[in-house]
Amino acid sequence: MSTHADLLNQVWTDVSQTMDQMFALEPMTKRRMEQLYNKIDSYMKSNERSDALLNELIEQQERLREEAKKKEKKQDNATAAVATTAAVTPPVPAAEIRVPGGDLYYKTKDYLRQRLQEIADSDRSSNDYDFLRFYVRTWTKYQFLTRVINSILTPVHINWISRQAANNSTDVYSIHTTAMHIWQDIFFKNNQSLARSCLDFIRDHREGKQVDLSLVKEVVDSYVSAGFTEEDRANNQSRLRIVASLEIYRDYIEKPFLENTSLFYKIKSEEYLAENSVLDYIKKANELFSQEEDRTKKCLHETSLPNVQSNLTTILVQDKLETILPEMRSLLTQENITGRFYQIIGSLDIVLCFVDLKAVYIFLNRAADAHKPLQKTLKEYICKIGLDAVERVRDQAEKDPKIYIETLIGVYTRFSSIVEVAFCSNAGYRTAMNEACVEFINRNAVTNQPNKSSISAELLARYCDAILRKGHQARNIDVDKKIDENMAIFNYIEDKDIFQKFYFKLLAKRLVGQLSASDDYEELMITKLKEVCGFEYTLKFQRMFQDMRLSTNLISEFENYCEEKNYNNIVKFSFMVLTSNTWPLKGLSKFNLPIELTPTFESFMRFYATKFNGRKLEWAHHFSKGELKMTYTVSKNTVQVSTYQMAILLLFNTVDSMTVEAMIDTTQIERKLFLQVLVTLLKGKVLKCPHLRSNGEIKENDIADDFSIDIDLGFKNNMIRFSLYQPIRSIEQADAEATTQSIDEDRKIVIQAAIVRIMKARKDLQHSILIQETISQLVSRFIPKIPMIKKCIDILIEKEYLERDTKDRNQYRYLA
Structure with a gap:
């Protein structure tokens, strides 16, 4: 077996040759990579490495003892104890380099630094563009190379680098991280021209020159990718933990970029505002915001965008607010903006009318609390417009609820669209509009009159009654839209209980008189009221409809009852049985029913008594009506009349003339009420009075008890069916x-x-x-x-x- 030095030289020769080939972009086979990896792994597991580790451990213990003895001589016993404890974790000793793995690590580190410095020194770029292209090519190649080298030297990481982490050694990282630090030193820290070139490119693009921002983006991304920081190694299973860091990027790119941006736009904004109108400045500022945000997204890291926006907001908006706010207020109140919208409210080009206001909104939306002055102006302006509009219709308002309520709806619709389109339904502007609407709807020229403080609620209820009655659809009105508009005004009404009371009575009259245009519309209105005010608010309304449905069933049951009993003297008869504590209806004093109606009423009373024990019926004749056929006329007309009118007319089935006194005695109708009813028949010319002038105005006070009333046998009417029914004025x-x-x-x-x-x-x-x-x-x-x-x-x-x-x-x- 070869010695330790020979084995190290052999392994390092192979590693360095491989890195030379990769820097030269020469092809590398997978087999060659595997052989090199196995050779490094064998080296890390050799007996020489084990002996070196043992020797290093012995030498380290000797050093610790020597250092402890030196400190004991210089300090007292208490201080010596502390010093001995503190000396347990000394810096990484130089002998670690001699341990197999350490030698390869530092050789690789020195090789990469030397080779990268040679590449940096070899650059001969004549301009910034060529220099950036050279840098990007080098960075791309270097990233790939370091990943491959890191993979080949994995045994070093497992057996040596991880051991340094366990000993809390400093300045020892993975091969890839070490390579990134070397890159930082050579291209970032020791060379400021790279960042300066990027910033110059961005400045040129800002000034309108043609610049390849993708090239700048690749350079900036290298600052992000090459940035690392070391986290606490404790409790991490003896492994180094290195995480990405933006510190390098922020120091060399973002910070100077923000300084340049602030300086550029400070000069630019002051020049533009001095030479142009406030509105033009606002539009230009919005344009600059969009351009700079787009530029930042294309060039810098995503974390820089909020900082750029903050800088631009300070320079372009907050620093200029005091100068431009007065003109923005006047812009809001210009009739050529709001008035122009009002004239083409149905057009598809509504948004075009609010380009200016929307530009102001977008501009102010960038700064905190910048909207408040404009919102205050909006509130005051809506109030003024609303009060002026109501002032113009003050004299007609109480007589014609339609004019008053539609005036309120017009102001609301106008400014609601402004808030929705120009101010993007911003909560602050919506609140300002709501507060203004509450003010001018509840406190205006109509409500400020004596005893009229709640008139808005009453007039709204009366207007709702008008649109929900029969005949309203004949005017081609969108009832659904009208209900929505009425509910918009209702939301601002302060006296909702007064609206409830009047709506309650008017709904009862519509239902009893069968005047509702549609039950669906009625129920839609009630549903919307319930959504705003809750179930209890509409409880009586819903019970009224329940009574109507029950009455329909009772009519069917009564008809079956009459058939079973063979009642042949029953006139065609429909009725409504209504709960007295639910409906706002009261019966008047009793009167004598005509004999023609008595059998029908008595039959129904018997039917109802058999079906419901203990219930008392109280007849509301003043809400009842019926039809009579005038058999004495040529056309055989049919006339619709109230029950009281019917009682008077049926008297003339047996006589052609009666005195007023006799008619009152027979019908037992209260005299004041009788005269009101009689006047309607005289004006309708169904009856006539010889004592009164035929062409004069007939008044109740002109009729005496001894006046005779005659049936007009010559009565003519071109309509086969007509109505004389009128609500009783006194009631x-x-x-x-x-x-x-x-x-x-x-x-x-x-x-x-x-x-x-x-x-x-x-x-x-x-x-x-x-x-x-x-x-x-x-x-x-x-x-x-x-x-x-x-x-x-x-x-x-x-x-x-x-x-x-x-x-x-x-x-x-x-x-x-």
Whole structure:
């Protein structure tokens, strides 16, 4: 067997020749690689290596003892103990080089450094472009070569490098990592021209020159790939742990790149802003942002992009905000932008109208809190536009809810589209618009009138009633769209309880009068209200529809009942049986039914009594209507009338003339109500009064009890079917007044319920906190006034739900 030195020389000769061939790009067979690997492995397992390791261990122990003795002579006993302990892990000794594996490692390291330095010195590039191409070619070849060498020297890594890791040796890495450190020393640390050439290329591209950025990217990637850092080796199974690091890249590429970028754009932005308008500057800044971000993605590592964006934001946005904000505010309020949109709202080119505003949004979106001044301006501007719009329709608003609500919808739609398209539905701008809408919808020229603070809720309910009634579709209105628009306004209404009350009454009238255009639309509206305000808000609405469905079944059952009983004197009859505590309907004083209707009513009463025991029916005749055939006319017209009108007209089946007094006695209708009904028949010319002028306006006060009323046998109407049905004015007026008057009382009940719920859960509470929690609970339905809350607290104290603390009058206690 050869000696250790001979074996080392033989192995190193083969390794160095192989590396020479690879640097020369000569082909290498797989068999040759395997032979070299086996030879190195045999060398690492030779007896000479074992003897060298044993000798090294003995020498190391001798060195430790000698060092400990020297320290004991210089320090006292306590200090010597510490020093001895600290001396257990000395630096890597030079003798490690003599251990088989160490010699190959350091020979390989010296070879790579010498060979790479020769390659670097051989560069004769005449310009930066040629130099970068030379560098990229060299780097590509070097990466491949080092991976192959690292694979061949795997036995060295297993048997020697890992042992150094166990001993916490420094400056010893895998062959590949060592090769990267050598590359760093020669091309990065000792040669600044490479990074400078890359930065010059990027500067040229920034100035509009043609540059191959892919070449720059390959160079930059080498700074990333060649960067390594050493992690803590403890508890890592005696293996080195080297991880990638961007430290080299950041020091030599990113840091100077950011400095150059900041300087370039600081000068560029000041020059451009001085020579152009603010809007042009904003568009140019957005363009520069996009260009630089694209350039960064193409040239640098992905981690650099946030730093570049931050630098550009500071220079192009934040440093210029104070100068450009005033002009951006004026841009927002220019009618040539918002007005232009309003005129072509149906066009497919809506986005084109907001190019300027969107450019401002994109510009401000890059800086934190930069939007706030513009959002404040947007809120103030929407408020102004909304209030001005309402001011223009103030006189017609209460008489025509359509004008008022569609004015609100127009302002909302206009600015909602601006926020959606120009400001990308940004939450801050949406909030600003919402706050403005709440303000001008609830506090405007119409609501500021005496006793009209809640008029917006009432008018919205009346407008909903209009679009959900029959006949609305004849005007080619998209009801689904109208419902969505109404719900948008509803979301901003503060007095949602008032809307509920009026909508409740109007829905009842539509259902009872069979005036709904579609049950599907009605249920859609209720579903949307429930989504906003919850199940309890629409509970009565849903029960009303349930009663309608039950009534339909009852009609079918009553018809079967009449057939079984052979009732032949029944007129064609439909009805609705409605739960009294669900519907906002009340019966009026009784009157004498016409004898023609009595059998039908009595039959139904008997039917209902057999089906439901203990239930009491109360007839709401003022909501009822029917049809009469006028057999005395040539055309045999059919007229639709109310029950009261029918009762009066049926009197003339047996007579041609009656006095007012006799008619009242026979029908037993209250005189005031009777006169209202009679006037409608006189105006319809179905009846006539010789005591009144035929061409004059007929008033209730002009009719005396002794006036005779005649049937007009000469009545003519070109329509075979026509209607004289009209709601009774006095009932409508009393109903509206009762609705308005009950609002405060209903709110007091709701507030008291909320206070009891809060106190039941909290037991003890301070006055101010109770006020705050009560408002927060009720704000979704209405905003309770503090004096009313205080009054409700006093009422609950009187009812012994609460009591004041004897020591602190501002403290309340719940009484179970």
